[in-house]
Amino acid sequence: MTQTQSAPPATSSPPAQQSSNTPQPPDVRKPGARGIVARWFEGTPGRMRAFLVLAAAVSVVFGLAAAQGFRQSDGALERAEANAAQLVRIQAIHTNLVSANADATNAFLVGGLEPPDQRQHFVDSMASAARLITEASTAQPADQKALAELNTTLIAYGGLIEQARANNRQGLPIGSQYLRDANAVLQNDSLPLVNALVEANEQRVDTEFDNVNYGTIWVVVGGVVALVIFAITLRWLARRSHRYVNVPIAAGALLILLTTIVGGVALSSASGGASSTRDDAYAKTLALSRARIAAYDARSNESLTLIARGSGDAFDKAYNSASATVDDELKKSSSTPDDLTTRWNEYKRIHGKVREADTNGNWDNAVAMAVGTTKENNSVDAFQAFDDSSAEQLQSTSDTVSSELSDTRGGLPPIGWLGLPIGIIAALLVAWGMSQRLEEYR
Amino acid sequence: MKKLIPLAAAAALLLTACSSGNYAATEIPAKPAPSVASVAPPAAQPNCGNPLASYQPDGALPAPGTMPAGTTMAKIKQRGRLIAGVSADSFNLGYRNPVTGQIVGFDIDMINAVADAIFGAPATGQPHKVELRVISSPQRIPTLQAGSVDIVARNMTINCARWQQIAFSAEYYRSGQKTLVQLDSPAKTVADLSGKTICAPAGSTSLDNLKKRNPAVKPITANTDTGCLVLFQQGKADGISGDDTVLAGDVAQDPYAKVLDERFSEEPYGLGIPKQNVDFVKFVNGVLAQMKADGSWMTSYNKWLKPALGELKAPPTPVYGR
Numbered sequence: 001m002t003q004t005q006s007a008p009p010a011t012s013s014p015p016a017q018q019s020s021n022t023p024q025p026p027d028v029r030k031p032g033a034r035g036i037v038a039r040w041f042e043g044t045p046g047r048m049r050a051f052l053v054l055a056a057a058v059s060v061v062f063g064l065a066a067a068q069g070f071r072q073s074d075g076a077l078e079r080a081e082a083n084a085a086q087l088v089r090i091q092a093i094h095t096n097l098v099s100a101n102a103d104a105t106n107a108f109l110v111g112g113l114e115p116p117d118q119r120q121h122f123v124d125s126m127a128s129a130a131r132l133i134t135e136a137s138t139a140q141p142a143d144q145k146a147l148a149e150l151n152t153t154l155i156a157y158g159g160l161i162e163q164a165r166a167n168n169r170q171g172l173p174i175g176s177q178y179l180r181d182a183n184a185v186l187q188n189d190s191l192p193l194v195n196a197l198v199e200a201n202e203q204r205v206d207t208e209f210d211n212v213n214y215g216t217i218w219v220v221v222g223g224v225v226a227l228v229i230f231a232i233t234l235r236w237l238a239r240r241s242h243r244y245v246n247v248p249i250a251a252g253a254l255l256i257l258l259t260t261i262v263g264g265v266a267l268s269s270a271s272g273g274a275s276s277t278r279d280d281a282y283a284k285t286l287a288l289s290r291a292r293i294a295a296y297d298a299r300s301n302e303s304l305t306l307i308a309r310g311s312g313d314a315f316d317k318a319y320n321s322a323s324a325t326v327d328d329e330l331k332k333s334s335s336t337p338d339d340l341t342t343r344w345n346e347y348k349r350i351h352g353k354v355r356e357a358d359t360n361g362n363w364d365n366a367v368a369m370a371v372g373t374t375k376e377n378n379s380v381d382a383f384q385a386f387d388d389s390s391a392e393q394l395q396s397t398s399d400t401v402s403s404e405l406s407d408t409r410g411g412l413p414p415i416g417w418l419g420l421p422i423g424i425i426a427a428l429l430v431a432w433g434m435s436q437r438l439e440e441y442r
Numbered sequence: 443m444k445k446l447i448p449l450a451a452a453a454a455l456l457l458t459a460c461s462s463g464n465y466a467a468t469e470i471p472a473k474p475a476p477s478v479a480s481v482a483p484p485a486a487q488p489n490c491g492n493p494l495a496s497y498q499p500d501g502a503l504p505a506p507g508t509m510p511a512g513t514t515m516a517k518i519k520q521r522g523r524l525i526a527g528v529s530a531d532s533f534n535l536g537y538r539n540p541v542t543g544q545i546v547g548f549d550i551d552m553i554n555a556v557a558d559a560i561f562g563a564p565a566t567g568q569p570h571k572v573e574l575r576v577i578s579s580p581q582r583i584p585t586l587q588a589g590s591v592d593i594v595a596r597n598m599t600i601n602c603a604r605w606q607q608i609a610f611s612a613e614y615y616r617s618g619q620k621t622l623v624q625l626d627s628p629a630k631t632v633a634d635l636s637g638k639t640i641c642a643p644a645g646s647t648s649l650d651n652l653k654k655r656n657p658a659v660k661p662i663t664a665n666t667d668t669g670c671l672v673l674f675q676q677g678k679a680d681g682i683s684g685d686d687t688v689l690a691g692d693v694a695q696d697p698y699a700k701v702l703d704e705r706f707s708e709e710p711y712g713l714g715i716p717k718q719n720v721d722f723v724k725f726v727n728g729v730l731a732q733m734k735a736d737g738s739w740m741t742s743y744n745k746w747l748k749p750a751l752g753e754l755k756a757p758p759t760p761v762y763g764r
Contacts, residue, residue, distance in 0.1 A: 110543070142465040149470055172695045173537040174675075176530070177668040192471045200468040309530065309545075310575025311585070361523045361573040367543075 044240060045441040051233045052434040055249070056427035058229045062256055063423015065222030066263055070416035073215025073267050074409055077274060080208035081405040082139065084282060087201040088398045089136045090143075091289035093129050094194045097154075098296035099387075100125035101186050104161055105303040106380075108168070108179050110371050126158060136197075146197050153189040157182050176307075183304070205282070212274045216267040219415075223260025226426075227253060233430070241437055248433030252426040259422050263415050273408040281400040284333050288394040291329035295344070295390070298322035299383055302351055306358060306367055316355070323348060333393075340393060343386040350379045490602035491764075494710055496612040497720055498762035499728035506562035514722040515560050518592055524557040527577040527585050527594040527714075531668035533691025534746040535597050538576075545574050548687075548746040549595040552614055552713060552730070555738065556593065559729045578665045580645035583607050586716050593726065594714035597685055599647045609719070610712030611726045612760035614739075617685040617709040619651050621702045622692055624680070631704040632656045632683070641670035641679035651707045652683040671696065685709050690750030710758065731760060 041050050103122040107114040130151075137147040160182035167175030230253040237246050301319035305312035330341050350369060354377075357366035365374075372380025415422075509515040518524050528549060529536040536549040554570040561571045577585055582598055585591050586608045597617070600610045621632055621640070629635050636658035642649040644663040652661060662679055664670045667688045673679040675696060682692060689701045713730075715723050733739040734757040743754055 113541075140465075142467045144467075146468040146470050167695075168540045171539060171541050173531045173533055173540065173691075174668050174671055174695050175540055176538065177666065177672045181672060189473070196471045197468055200465075204465055308576060310525075310573065311527075311577050311581060361525075363573070364569075 045438055048237075048240075048434055048438055048441075051236060052430060052438075055229055055233045055252075055430040055434075058226045059252060059256065059426035059430060060420075060423045062222045062226035062259075062426070063420040065218045065419075066259055066415050066422065067417070067419025069215040069218030069222070069263065069267060070412060070419060071215075072218060073212050073270055074412055074416055076208045076211035076215070077270065077405055077409045080205055080212065080274065081402055081409075083201055083204040083208055084285070084398075084401050084405070086136060086140045086143070087198065087205060088285060088289065088394075088401075089132050089139065090194065090197045090201055091293065093132045093136065093150075094191070094198065094293050095289070095296060096125040096129040096132070097186060097190060097194065098293055098300065100129070101183060102296050102299040102303065104164075104179065105183065105300050105307065106371060108164075108176065109303055109306055109367050114165070115371075126154075129154065140201070143197055143200070146193055146200075150190060150193045150197075153185060153193065157185045157190060160185060183300075202286075209274055209278050213271045216264055216271060219260060219263040219267060223256060223264070226256045227260070230256065230430075237434075237437065241440075246433040246437070248429045248436070250433075252429035252433070255422060255426050255429070259415065259419075262413060266411070266413050266415070270408050270412055273411075274405065277401060277404040277408070281397050281404055285394065285397045285401055287329040287333035288390060288397060291326045291333060291344075292387075292390050292394065294322045294325035294329065295347075295383075295386060298326065298351075302354065302370060302379070306354070306363070306370055309363060310358075319351070323351075333397075340386065340389050343382070343389055347379065347382040347386050350377045350382050353377045354379060487602045488606060490605045492761060493600050493602045493605060493610075494613050494761045495763045496610055496712070496727055496761070497724045497764050499724045499731065503559060503725065503728045503732065506559055509560060513725075514592070514719045515725055519560055523571045523573045524553070524560060524593065525573045525575060525591045526553045527582060527591040527596060528553065528574050529579075529596045529666070530574075530576040531666050532597060532688050533694055534750070535687055535691065536595065537691070545576070548615070548742055549597065550574070551738075551742040551746075552733075553593065553595050555733055556713075556726055556729050559725070559732075579643040579667075580665065582645075582714060586714050589716055592715070592719075592722070596714075597687060597711055598714050599685075599709045600712040601647065604714075607717065609715045609717045609723045611715065611723055612730055612762065613710040613712055613758045614730050615687070615711040615743075616758045617687050617711055618705040619648055619683065619707040619709060620686045620689050620705050622674070622682040622684070622689045622699050623702060625698045625700050627681070627700075629681075629702065631702065632659070632706065635659050635681060638680040639678070640681045640683050641673050642683045643667055643670065646684070647707075647709065648684045655706050667692070674699065686751060687747060690747065694750060727760060727762070734760075 040046060100122050103118050103125065107118050107122070133147050133151055137144045160178050164175045164178035164182060167178060230249065234246060234249055234253065237249070238244055298319050301315045301322060304315040305319060308315060326344060330344060334340070354366045354369045357363070357369065368374050369377050370379050372378045504510060507519070509519045528545060530538040530545050532547065534547050536545060536547040538545050553572055553574070557570045557572045558564070564570055575585070575591055577591075577594070577596065579596070582594050582596055583604065586594055600613060604610070621635070623629055623635070632652070632655045636656060637660065639660045639662050640652060641662045641664055642652055644665060649661060649663065652659060662673065664673055667684060670679065670682045670684070671692045674682055682689065686701065686705065693699050693701055713726055715726065739757045743757070748754070
C-alpha cells in the first residue's frame with residue numbers, strides 16, 4: 001500500500017484502479033514486448049500517452065490530407081487546362097482536315113484549273129494538321145496510338161488527292177474517282193479516329209473538372225476528424241487535470257481549425273471558379289469548335305451535291321443535318337444572335353440560291369455561285385467571312401479557358417507544401433501540452 | 443493506432459495515383475468490316491421474244507417545238523429541259539471533261555439529239571436544253587422506275603430481264619465484252635485468268651457474263667467503271683471486265699493496260715426509258731433512225747469511238763415489232 005501512496009496525488013483516479021493494480025504482479029510478464037507496451041499505456045499516464053499518440057497521429061494525417069487535397073485540386077486544375085488545350089488541338093486537327101477536304105471537293109467543281117488561293121489553303125490546312133498531330137502526341141501520351149493511326153490514314157488521303165489532281169490536270173476523268181476515294185478515306189478512316197480522340201479528351205476534361213471538387217472533401221473531412229479527436233482529448237484532459245484548457249493542445253486545435261477553414265474556403269472557391277469556367281468559357285469553346293467542324297462539313301456536302309449532279313440527295317441531306325448542327329452550336333455558344341450567326345445565315349441564304357439554281361436545272365449557275373465566280377451571292381466569300389470570324393472567337397474563348405484555369409490555380413494558398421509541416425507543428429503542440437501533464441506523474 | 447498510419451499513407455498514395463493523369467490510351471475505333479462483294483448468281487433471262495425489238499415510230503417525227511398535246515414529249519417541252527441520267531466517268535461515252543467541266547461523249551450526243559428534236563437545235567454557243575444527272579451503274583433502273591429522269595444513256599445493255607422493268611429504244615450501238623489486263627500479262631483469254639481478281643461494275647451485265655465465262659475468277663465490284671480502273675491501278679484488281687467501249691476509255695487513261703482480243707458477249711446498247719412512256723420510246727426511235735440516216739450517228743462514232751475501236755461500216759439496224 002505504501003507503494004500506491006507514493007503515486008502522484010491523482011485525486012480523481014478511482015480507487016478501484018488502485019486495488020486492481022495490487023493483485024496483478026508486474027513481474028509475471030516482465031520479459032516480452034507486449035508487457036512493456038501494455039504497461040506504457042497503463043493507468044492515467046498511460047491513457048495520456050494514448051491520447052498523445054492518437055492526437056499527434058491525427059495531426060500528421062490531417063496535414064497529409066490537407067496537402068493531398070490541395071495537390072489534388074491543383075493537379076486537377078492543371079490537368080483540366082492541359083486536357084482542354086489538347087481537346088482544342090484535336091478539334092483544330094479536325095477543322096483543318098474538313099476544311100482541306102472542302103477545298104479539294106470545291107476545287108474539283110472548277111476542274112483542273114484550281115484557284116491558287118484555294119490550293120494554298122488546302123496545303124496550309126494539311127500542314128497545320130500534320131504539325132498539330134505531332135504536338136498533340138507529345139502533349140498526351142495516351143493519344144499517341146490513335147494519332148499514329150490518324151497519320152497513316154492522312155498519308156493515304158494526301159496520296160489520293162494528289163493522284164486526283166494529277167489526273168485532273170491531264171484531263172482524265174479518272175481523277176474524279178480518286179477524289180471520291182480520298183473523300184471516302186477521310187470520312188470512313190480519318191474522321192472516326194478524330195471523333196474517338198475528341199471523345200476521349202472531353203471525358204478527361206470532365207474527369208478533371210470533377211476531381212477539382214474532391215480536394216475540398218480531403219481538407220474538410222481531415223479537419224473535422226482531427227478537430228473531433230482534439231476536442232475529445234481536451235475534454236478528457238480537462239476532467240482529469242481540473243484545468244479548463246490545455247493551452248498548447250488548444251493552440252494545435254486552433255491551427256487545424258484555421259487551416260481547415262482557409263483551405264476549405266480556398267478550395268471551394270477554386271472549384272467554383274473551375275465550374276464557372278466549365279459552364280461558360282469551356283462550353284463556349286466546345287460549341288464553337290463543333291459549329292466550325294459542322295460548317296466545313298456542310299460546305300463539303302454542298303460541293304459534293306453539285307458534283308453528283310442530280311443524284312446528290314444523300315449529300316444534300318448530310319448538308320442539312322450539318323447545317324442544323326451549326327445552328328444549334330451557335331445558339332449554345334452565345335445566348336443572343338451575334339455577328340457570327342448573321343454571317344452563317346448569309347452563307348445559308350446563298351446555299352439556298354445554289355440549291356434553287358441546281359434544282360431548276362441551272363447547274364452551271366449553281367456551280368458559279370458555289371465556287372465564287374459570281375459577284376452577287378458569292379458562296380466562297382460568305383463562307384470565308386464566317387470562317388474568319390468563328391476562328392477569331394474560338395481563339396479568344398479557348399485562351400479564356402486556359403487563362404481562367406491558371407488564374408484559379410494561381411489563387412490557391414500554398415497548403416499543398418505547408419500541409420505536412422502544419423500537421424507536424426500541431427502534433428508537436430499536442431506532445432508539448434501532454435508532456436506538461438505527464439510531468440506531474442514523474 | 444500506429445498500424446493505421448502506414449495504412450492511411452498507403453491509401454492516400456493510392457488515391458493520388460488514381461488521379462495523376464495516367465489516362466487509358468484513347469481507344470481506336472474498330473473499322474467496319476469491308477463488305478464482301480457477295481455476288482448473286484446471274485438470274486435466268488426471262489423470254490421476251492427478241493429483246494432488240496422496240497416500238498416502231500408512228501410516222502414522221504413532229505417538227506421541233508410542236509409536240510402533240512398530252513404526250514411525254516409535250517410534258518418535257520413544257521418543263522423546258524430534258525432530264526437524262528448519264529455517266530460522268532466513262533471516257534468517250536459519257537464523261538466530264540475536267541478542263542471544260544462539261545459532260546461529253548458518244549452517249550451524250552444521243553441525248554443532245556433527242557433534246558434538239560424536242561426543242562430545236564440551240565443557237566451556236568448555247569447549251570442544249572438538257573439537264574444531265576450523273577448516275578451510277580446500279581442506279582440506272584431505279585431512277586427510271588422512279589421517273590426522276592426521262593431517259594438514261596449510260597452504256598446500257600438491252601436484255602429481257604430489264605425489259606420487264608423499263609423500256610428500251612432500238613439498239614444504238616453494238617458493243618461486246620472484253621477484258622483489260624496489265625500490259626505484261628501473258629493471258630490471252632478469260633480462261634487464263636482463273637484465280638485472278640477481276641473487277642466489274644456492280645449490277646452490270648458484265649459481271650454476269652464474266653462469271654458464266656470463267657467461274658474460277660474472283661470477281662470484285664465497284665460502283666462505276668472508273669472505280670474499277672482505280673482498283674486496277676492500285677493493284678487491288680488484276681484486270682477489268684467490261685464493254686469494249688468502256689475498256690477503250692480505260693486504256694486511253696492508263697497506257698500500262700491492254701485489252702485482250704477475245705470478245706465473249708454481244709452487248710447491244712439501248713437508251714433506257716420509263717416503261718409506261720411508249721410514246722417517248724417511239725419518238726426516240728424516230729430520232730435514232732434519223733441520226734443513222736443523215737450521218738450524224740457516224741460523225742459521232744468517228745469522233746468518240748473510232749480512235750480506240752476502229753472503223754465501222756454501218757450503225758446497227760433497228761428492229762421493231764414490240
